[in-house]
Amino acid sequence: MKTPQLDTSLALLCATLVAAACGGGSDSPSGGNAGPSVGDSLTGLPAEQASELEIRQKAALNASTALGINLSDAFSLQVDDTGLGDTIDDSDMVDEEVDDFMQVALGLDGSNASIEREGNLITIDLDDTAICNETLADRAGFMDDFEECLQIAQQFLVQVDAVTDDTGRIHFLFQEQPVVSIGYAPNLGSYELSLPGFFQMTTYINDLRGFAGSVPETLTGALLVEAEVEGNGETVSAARLSLHISQALRIADSSTNTDISIGQSEVVSFQANADDSVSVSTDMGAINALYDISSESTSVDEFGNVTTESTGQSTVALAVSAVTAQLDVAADGQSARLRNAGIGNAPLSLQIDGEQALSLTLNEVSMTLSPESIDFDSNLTLGLMLGEAFAESLTGDDPEGNYTSAEAAVSIPAGSSLVDQDNGSTRVDSGSLSLQVSATGAQGSVSQSFDASAGQCFDDDDSDSGELQLVECDPR
Secondary structure, eight states: OOOOOOOHHHHHHHHHHHHHHTSOOOOSOSOOOOOOOOOOOSSOOBGGGSOHHHHHHHHHHHHHHIIIIIHHHHHHOEETTEESSOOOTTHHHHHHHHHHHHHHHTTOTTOOOEEEEETTEEEEEOOHHHHHTSHHHHHTTGGGOHHHHHHHHTTEEEEEEEEETTEEEEEEEETTEEEEEEEEETTEEEEEEEHHHHHHHHHHHHHHHTOOOOOOSEEEEEEEEEEEEEEETTEEEEEEEEEEEEEEEEEEEGGGTEEEEEOSEEEEEEEEOTTSOEEEEEEEOOEEEEEEEEEEEEEEOTTOOEEEEEEEEEEEEEEESOEEEEEEEOTTSSOEEEEEEEOOSSOEEEEETTEEEEEEEEOOEEEEEOSSEEEESSOEEEEEEEOHHHHGGGGTTOTTTOEEEEEEEEEEOTTOEEEEOTTSOEEEEESEEEEEEEEEETTEEEEEEEEEETTOEEEEOSSTTOOEEEEOOOOO
């Protein structure tokens, strides 16, 4: 029986795994628990000591500042002449429009809204006509029909849940269901969208407009954007901008065989510091997804007509216990530390039609990065298993391979250092590197291993295979 050779695609997997091993890891438990952090005011009074008018006035001011100025500043803060993101279009105009809207929404500026207070909770029954005359109502698409806008506005209540006279949360309720919550405080703003309330509102609007649509059987969760700035006067010295899943998300619908859930998470957070250093992090909770995918085939006839046909449907199941990572970049941009990067305590699992298609394990690891080297502060152990759905892609041009499964592992102990050489190779300056790859095919099994110790250099073999091999090191 002929034993197939380790072909190009499988050998390339070796090099890919080494690259992957030098690019991730983890130091912390999984999941996030985020929410609007309005906190205690450094300058304000407890809410019970302030009048409801004072609370509404400061809530309107701080909420419009938080969403107009703070969010824009957090986006546009320059670090080494590079912004965290695209500046919001005309932030001054956005701030002015938000301020006008907040004044009306909180029953200020001559509004005829009805106001009630119970403890530190203030409830505002909107002045529907005034709110529909606002520019933001036009931006929201409610001004296509003024009467329609009035019907929608009648379904809203606004509540101010005050912590102090200048910090708290503003809740917009649609048919008593929370839709948007704005957290406000000096230099801090947050915007939380509740999915059940949002879909209840959009369903109501679609019904008004005669649009047919459906809502998943189960829909829970909330998304939160938070921005915080530090500075004096007009100068912003530091900023934080983050996106969270603040309430566990689940979307399920048996009619489409869909069930997706994500635990409370910090999806991504950007922190630009006063010393020009930058941190980017993620802390995702458990992810479970079940959904169907369709496969299609496309053919072109002699006249150039394209025909697409469905060739089947598969059910995909994805399970991830966590995704964590933090990258701290030094002010000069010449060094960084990667930590808290990993996939939790259980393997990442992907199944197709009940068969294991992929499994990935990655232990907690930390590493320090520079333009020329990677230094491992903890052990790295990475494992990968490919089922038939992916292993057959390793066959490449070798039809006799027909791989049905493949496994690979990378191991790099703590204290190892990989340093780039002038000749393009990589030197194991300290520690070691170990790689094993194996695959099973119709004609048998193949395997490959590679080991490099301190003082040795490695590179690919300059062919299409990408197979790693030991090479001569540059003289020191």
